[in-house]
Amino acid sequence: MGLDGSGYSGLALEKLSLSGATIGDTIVVRSNGIEYSGILMPRAQIGTDPDHIVIKLETGYNIGVRLSSESEVKLARKGKKQKRKAVEEEMVSKEKLPAVSILSTGGTIASKVDYQTGAVNPALSAQDLYDAVPELKSHAKVKAKVLMSIFSEDIHPSNWTKIAKGIVTEIREGANGVIIAHGTDTMGFTAAALAFALQDLPVPVAIVGSQRSSDRPSSDAAMNLIQATDLVGHVDAAEVMVVMHAETDDTYSYAHRGTRVRKSHTSRRDAFQSVNSYPLFKVSSSGIEELASPLLRRDSSRKLKVKPVFDDRVALVRTYPGVKADVIDHLVKQEYKGMVVEGTGLGHAPKALQSSIVAAVESDIVVAMTSQCISGRIDMNVYRTGVELLELGVIGCEDMLTETALVKLMWLLANMKTVEKVRSALPEPIAGEISMRTEMAEYTATPE
Amino acid sequence: MGLDGSGYSGLALEKLSLSGATIGDTIVVRSNGIEYSGILMPRAQIGTDPDHIVIKLETGYNIGVRLSSESEVKLARKGKKQKRKAVEEEMVSKEKLPAVSILSTGGTIASKVDYQTGAVNPALSAQDLYDAVPELKSHAKVKAKVLMSIFSEDIHPSNWTKIAKGIVTEIREGANGVIIAHGTDTMGFTAAALAFALQDLPVPVAIVGSQRSSDRPSSDAAMNLIQATDLVGHVDAAEVMVVMHAETDDTYSYAHRGTRVRKSHTSRRDAFQSVNSYPLFKVSSSGIEELASPLLRRDSSRKLKVKPVFDDRVALVRTYPGVKADVIDHLVKQEYKGMVVEGTGLGHAPKALQSSIVAAVESDIVVAMTSQCISGRIDMNVYRTGVELLELGVIGCEDMLTETALVKLMWLLANMKTVEKVRSALPEPIAGEISMRTEMAEYTATPE
Secondary structure (H helix, E strand, C coil), X not given: CCCCCCCCCHHHHHHHHHHCCCCCCEEEEEECCEEEEEEECCCHHHCCCCCEEEEECCCCCEEEEECCCCCEEEEEECCCCCCHHHHHHCCCCHHHXXXXXXXXXXXXXXXXXXXXXXXXXXXXXXXXXXXXCHHHHHCCEEEEEECCCCCHHHCCHHHHHHHHHHHHHHHHCCCCEEEEECCCCCHHHHHHHHHHHEECCCCCEEEECCCCCCCCCCCCHHHHHHHHHHHHHHCCCCCEEEEEECCCCCCCEEEEECCCEEECECCCCCCEEECCCCCCEEEECCEEEECCCCCCCCCCCCCCEECXXXXXXXXXXXXXXXXXXXXXXXXXXXXXXXXXXXEECCCECCHHHHHHHHHHHHCCCEEEEEECCXXXXXXXXXXXXXXXXXXXXXXXXXXXXXXXXXXXXXXXXXXXXXXXXXXXXXXXXXXXXXXXXXXXXXXXXXXX | CCCCCCCCCHHHHHHHHHHCXXXXXXXXXXXXXXXXXXXXXXXXXXXXXXXXXXXXXXXXXXXXXXCCCCCEEEEEECCCXXXXXXXXXXXXXXXXXXXXXXXXXXXXXXXXXXXXXXXXXXXCCHHHHHHHCHHHHHCCEEEEEECCCCCHHHCCHHHHHHHHHHHHHXXXXXXXXXXXXXXXXXXXXXXXXXXXXXECCCCCEEEECCCCCCCCCXXXXXXXXXXXXXXXXXXXXXXXXXXXXXXXXXXXXXXXXXXXXXXXXXXXXCCEEECCCCCCEEEECCEXXXXXXXXXXCCCCCCCEECCCCCXXXXXXXXXXXXXXXXXXXXXXXXXXXXXXXEECCCECCHHHHHHHHHHHHCCCEEEEEEXXXXXXXXXXXXXXXXXXXXXXXXXXXXXXXHHHHXXXXXXXXXXXXXXXXXXXXXXXXXXXXXXXXXXXXXXXXXX
8 A cells, every 4th residue: 555654653544545645646634724735745754643644835845734533635636656755855946935034133043252251242143144054045035134133131122112123024025934033031021022012913923042152063053043944934823933942952843832932941952941831833854743723824915913012111020938018119109000920829929018019009000910930820719818919909810921921011001091901901812822721731831 | 589579670679689588578778878777578569660679667667779789788687477468568566656746837738718708718727737637647656736827928037937946846855857837839938948047957857738728629738748747757868858749649749859949830739849950759658769869867966056047138130121220229229138130041131230230239239140041050151241240249049049049148148247258158059959060951850
């Protein structure tokens, strides 16, 4: 049989056998409401998941499609009688490569060592990057621009505005996908900011960085950049994602939802983790596998809504034994507009802060609660402390990351007309930042 | 052969075969400089690790001893001819049970639902707890006391002093081990505080809590309490540990080093994780396995040093895009004594904070740097931002948890005579809170 030794098993083998297709044939797969068409590829390199089939799209790019029992597989056209190797090595014509814009903001992915101090400085332009990773040429028609050159610890909400506008320009000029090269320190904050600022995206946006500078042999810059390029060039998704190493080795990367990802290790190459949510895609040299549904599919005709402004008068207050109310009193006096309290456990703060929290709420400061636990959901209805804080007007942020809650509050304050509207919008999902039901069985989000 | 079907394999089987011992014999095991003596038990229940052997100590308690190739196993005395089942069921005489003191501070482990509000209130005394978990009687001679009844989000550094003094009293009255029942929200902070306050402990101290209140069928209170009792009653270690579920099921618990553990999930029963360090012990109904070396072994003749005072004039400042210097200026004006900056990545803070950090250092405020990544080590010598902050006088906290750094700074400020002494003691290990070399290959510390 034509599928012997193809690497398929289980559900995939069953569906393929019914269709009569063999390796090299063009097939049409309909799964979860989406239709994919391409040449059936062998499965050897992509793991042992029996629910995926891999097809080469017309662009020459391989995509893994997850099947369910409802999925349909149809044979569209028998392939030419060619050896499997020939199918794998089939070259893509330059004209069919996607148009990808790379906007550089600074950070290690665009840095080199300062030989005076031995420290690493942001220096390379996006063009230098492109020169440094010549393989990019065979992955996309790349256009490179330097937007700014800032260490990511110095990124300010006003920079988010500039980055958002830079992305809009590239999309309007026809980019099939946009990449932001960014320092890793605050990459999660910027990803969340762009996810709120750019609504109804027609094409995907990937933020990419590196944990080791590109002049070190252990640099993760090249792989992250290439896989981000593959992702935004080909994936059938249109939202803001962070693309970084999924393992310490140069194996594959994850595309994390921008509102659900944080830097969770100071130095590991797989420092970025999705929290309370799965990564959306696994990207490897064999293709892209969808791990969770994106918010939107790619649709170049979709009208982009741009709301790039943020109000930076928002503070982050972490509670701890001995924390004093004077810090909150100070924020009230300074006329801050919002405050995220990163409390303990299910969303608690010491009684010693209560009267100052009341004063803040009465001054129309929006007071939000997240948990310093990082993983899990706020639930302020379990213990008396939580119930009391809700009664004082504190808003529980469900399973939203602290970083995302902070960015969202800055964005809401700049885009909503009244404090009441900000308060009611805060705990409602806008960009996949909250799920009303907990879906993750795992602690951190590693689907395999 | 006498070891057929004993469950032993690999190194353990090899060493046992050489000794001539069979199940039920009394053996002496010398491993890593420690000598254990007891009855050889079968291995069926303790997993498949071929490097462990399990012996029943004279107290009737089972201990797993990890062997290396240098370990020695000697047959001391042939056991009576009895069936294996008889060995397993061998009862312990009440007189040999260890003396364990349980001091209650509040929290879910000592709570019940308030049927008026539906919320959970701290209510049960340690005695009630003991009554609620009658099995405890067969694990230890338990003495129970209520020290305080406080939700753990309201625990203040002055409460740490009271808890430390309460432990000292129990140890002086002859306890073989002390348990602190504590709310989970700030349990990690209290564990770190006790680790600094109680130096040269002669016996172990375990802090234990529960994520589900004890009147719920899913409560983890009973297992955590029983396993903490087994741990402090028998383990050959003398330091402050946190004993909580290692998995969501009622399988086994980990004993984490008090200075290395944090609550990492809002609701899961296995919410506590060791960070940048392995748990010290695995505790199950089959016994105790040592996973990493404790700081001190049990030695009832060791002279305890008590330094239970903390200075609460320490603030925690987390950085983020848009963080403003006025928060630090406020701390200087309020004459805080210390400040932990939870920066980004390897230990960075925005340039916008630099002049205020200078003002803080010049006002003799000790400024420490940790990372909001949680996992990994601070390294302020890699990027220019870090180098500059070091030059300003900021102290990098190596691989210390933010929570532990905060507690340590409060403790140093109360116990050192000069700011210079505090500054130099902060980045040096005192209670296992820092390792100078990174030993962990894993992301989070799960040794299996």
